[in-house]
Amino acid sequence: MRESKIKKRERATEIVTRLRRLYPDSKCSLNYKSPHELLTATILSAQCTDHRVNIVTKDLFLKYKRPADFAYCNVTELAKDIHSCGYHNQKSRSIQGTSLIIVEEYNEEVPDNLETLIKLPGVGRKTANCVLGEIYKVPSMVIDTHMVRIMGLLGFTKTKDAKKIELEMMEIFEETDWTNLTHMIIDHGRAICIARRPQCGECVLADICPSSSV
Numbered sequence: 147m148r149e150s151k152i153k154k155r156e157r158a159t160e161i162v163t164r165l166r167r168l169y170p171d172s173k174c175s176l177n178y179k180s181p182h183e184l185l186t187a188t189i190l191s192a193q194c195t196d197h198r199v200n201i202v203t204k205d206l207f208l209k210y211k212r213p214a215d216f217a218y219c220n221v222t223e224l225a226k227d228i229h230s231c232g233y234h235n236q237k238s239r240s241i242q243g244t245s246l247i248i249v250e251e252y253n254e255e256v257p258d259n260l261e262t263l264i265k266l267p268g269v270g271r272k273t274a275n276c277v278l279g280e281i282y283k284v285p286s287m288v289i290d291t292h293m294v295r296i297m298g299l300l301g302f303t304k305t306k307d308a309k310k311i312e313l314e315m316m317e318i319f320e321e322t323d324w325t326n327l328t329h330m331i332i333d334h335g336r337a338i339c340i341a342r343r344p345q346c347g348e349c350v351l352a353d354i355c356p357s358s359s360v
């Protein structure tokens with residue numbers, strides 16, 4: 147039976163309430179000390195775990211301290227420095243290209259709007275929304291693999307297209323919950339609603355999840 151938008155919104159509110167109780171300290175798991183460091187870490191996190199990114203950036207941010215250090219670096223050396231994050235050639239070019247624009251066009255400041263951010267090399271909606279939510283406190287929905295999978299299981303979307311899901315979820319969830327929702331869903335995806343073996347018997351959402359096996 148098709149669920150009305152009102153019912154979906156009610157269920158979404160209840161899901162947020164329960165997840166917030168379960169994960170009261172949910173937050174971005176990438177380590178950073180400046181907007182540019184978060185932008186760099188987020189570019190590195192594509193197809194890589196946050197844990198691995200944090201290991202790499204620990205030394206990386208000691209070696210490259212400012213956006214200008216990345217902008218005018220030897221890109222081959224940068225690729226070596228980020229090698230273990232995967233896609234190192236592509237990511238090093240993105241980080242250098244993005245840093246160069248930030249230094250030369252934005253006075254070393256990371257832009258604070260989606261339209262400008264997504265024009266930077268290697269910066270998609272996911273990275274841009276992460277920076278906007280974390281740094282500039284703009285309500286932003288980051289659609290990563292956990293969000294795609296779990297929003298599907300929760301019956302809120304049928305597509306796997308991240309941009310479509312972002313727009314659909316913005317209709318269902320309260321704006322004030324957008325930024326934190328992703329962090330809570332990531333925590334839930336790691337602890338309970340694990341890919342290929344969701345622990346529905348231990349899930350606080352089991353009675354309101356259409357995919358529950360219990």
Ligand code: SF4
Pocket residue numbers: 296299300338339340344345346349350351352353355356357358359
């Ligand atoms: S009930 Fe199962 S499928 Fe639904 S969110 Fe919980 S663990 Fe995932």
